[in-house]
Amino acid sequence: MFGATGAKRRPRAAFLSFARAAVGDAAPAAATGALSDAAAELVAADRGVTVHQVRTDWDTARLAGLVEVHGGVARPGWRLRAWDRDDAAVLRGWVALFDAWSLAHPAPAALPPATVAETVEAVPQLLSFLQLSAGPVPVPQLLDLFEQRVRELRTERCEIPYGPQEETHRTGTGPDAGPGNGPDGGLGNGPDGGGPDECAAAPPADLLAWALRALAAVGALTCADGQATLTPLGSWAVWVKLEQICVAAQSPAGNIEQSAEDMLRGCARLRPNAARAEYRAWLAARDVGTAVAELLDAARGEDALLRGLAFEALRVVGAPAEPEVRAVVDETSLRPYALLWLAEYEGTDPEDVHHVLTREESTWLWVDTAAAVADHGEAELLVRHLDSAPQPTVPALLDEVRTVGHPRTVQVLVALAAAHPDPALAKAVRRAAFQVHTGGV
Template sequence: MTTRRTRPAPRPPEGTPPRTELARQAREVLAADVRVAHWAAADGAGPGTAPLSAADLDRAAAELRLTPDRVLAGWDRARLAGLVELHGDTVRPGWRLRAWDRDDSAVLRGWVALFDAWSLVHVSPEGIEATAVAEAIEAVPQVLSLLQLSAGPVPVPVLLDLLGQRVAELHEERCEVPYAPGAEGAPAGTQPVAPAAAPSDELNALLLDWALEGLAAVGALTLEPGHATLTPLGNWAVWVKLEQICVAAQSPAGNIEQPAAGMLLGCASLTPGPARAEYRAWLAARTVPSAVAELLGVARGEDALLRGLAFEALRVVGAPAEPEVRAVVAHPSLRPYALLWLAEYEGADPDDAQEVLSREEATWLWVDTAAAVADHGETGLLVRHLDSAVQGTVPALLEEVRAVGHPRTVQVLVALAAAHPDPALAKAMRRAAFQVHTGGGRA
């Protein structure tokens, strides 16, 4: 039997203030955003996900004595920090806002949510390809780690050199190595091509400036001419991320280095609490945009179990995932999951969130969940899944399942027929499966 080697969790940085002091600093960073959140929630009629109207901006600016631009930024930051919840077109205070003055944990969680979403808070420079921006975002954790290890000011040229090295590593990891004409290893018949140009020093410098300004905007670091320094909040946040990574690396599940699909499968047998801990650790080791994109990529696949688990992991991401989740509502296989995610994000009780689904969407989701159980669960669980159908009776369920058009309908019905103890119901399921298979119902 081999013993798994573990790495010790990092110690808090020397001089880390107590949580009460960190929470005080977080309250200062978010003070204007909290005022905007209170104003929007008290006003009642919010703008949904669109920017505030010009009239709203002017009114809020006058009442709060802020500039219209600061009100707009405060609205965006309040949503990302979970200070407000959207219920249709109505804005309500989030639980963090309600607990703001008495719960330090709520304050720190709100600030960390904003810290994780720094690249959404600070708009990237115009005219730069999205790939270059994504690479810079992916390189930022290394920049933050260097700042944290240095425990003081770090010259910007040093950070620029690290950013450039990390971007080059990302290119290498993606095998972006062009063949020169006649080079050893070039495939036969390779035509001479100009090598792909690496991002210029000027581009890297521009992206580094953008990243540092974005992190400064959320209170993670301070900028002085020629150098950057982590704030106590930023220092603490980087330490928390490192601790999560180390704990995950020495946990029984240890899915930190797995791609999304492997991580989700590794969490499939865990109870909700440990699964969420694994999701948080996996997310902490990645940038939010790349993690969300990877999870949604898995959700688009054929494995229904992974689809459901991917959206569970996206619930841990929270506000930063909202634009991407909203964008996949039009995707037929993701629509029910996305609608439920958005309903819960906007404050609906999980037990009531199903009400946002149409009858057809609820039936489609029932078949998809049944497919996950058939592929990965026990036969008894598949039979019990019948009780969760909105139709109430098996004949009504079979009628609507035949028409819903899920690609796994036949397999689900056959699996149910094989598992069900009632011969008459099993026969009806086999008949329905045959009808769908032969064109008597939409496949």
């Protein structure tokens, strides 16, 4: 298995140093993220390279998550900030580049988009075969596998013309002629997958050659003497992808196809380890950016239980969620959760993590957690929740709860009064609920 230390040395120093230099100067970029002409020419002159090379390094740095563009200005991506202290960030950055191999080294303009898309879809099987082979594989053997995979994809899409077929559709192929059996090597059927004219302009060998060049450009494999071989890093990335597929296929509670909100509800009754396994399965089946956005949207809802569970799932995401979590610290309902998450991410001692919250934020979080218990827990749990209050006494808690401004304060206090076995304390809690409800003191 390829180690993190080796992976740290593998990515090209050119785009790493360029990323640091570019964001250091706050390089201007277009809204699409492309480097501006003026900036590209300036960097090219400074580095003594071509503008084309500068743009290549820029695009590679963006795909690896080293550079982010906000409002037309380049800034350090979270991976660039974490590069020297977090080997896992380096590995994830390379996997992001590996996933974007077809963007890092685009197909020649002469290749039809439809056949390029088929090539991208067929490549994972080629990579799996290369990994299983554990050594060089002749390119002609990969070409046979590639053609077979494309035929399978077209069969799955049912790209077979309907209705009576003209005899000219089967020229030169004998009685078994049909989609995928023509003289073009099997890549010439269907209006969307490329007809005979399109495939004539895109021979399978050319498509495969582009894919191998692109994968070599991102360091996933090497090509020499008519053979292709996965690099150690490429083998590791394929293993990571297979592991993600396996994890996604083993969703213990069967919530993998659910929305973030429904998945979190499904995890509410699971034990912590089982819930984390479910989070991992759900996350493995999604793009990390989309998953984080869905979890934060679920956290913004009215159900306080989902808010807490969403941030537990974000703990499973780890570092890739850091920019999005940091961006919500100014949202009142998410601020305490986000601050605690960030403190844990930055390595604060678990016993001291609560110190990152102000007294008011701690009180707000106590009410929010109490709302989750009141909605989904038992009365006894709500009573025991009093022990976790940041205030040393119940009267002090009630004084501060009245001013914290949580929208569920009244309901929490009413539920607590109904559940508490001490009549005197229950009366004081009901009085506080009435004062909050009427706006009194």
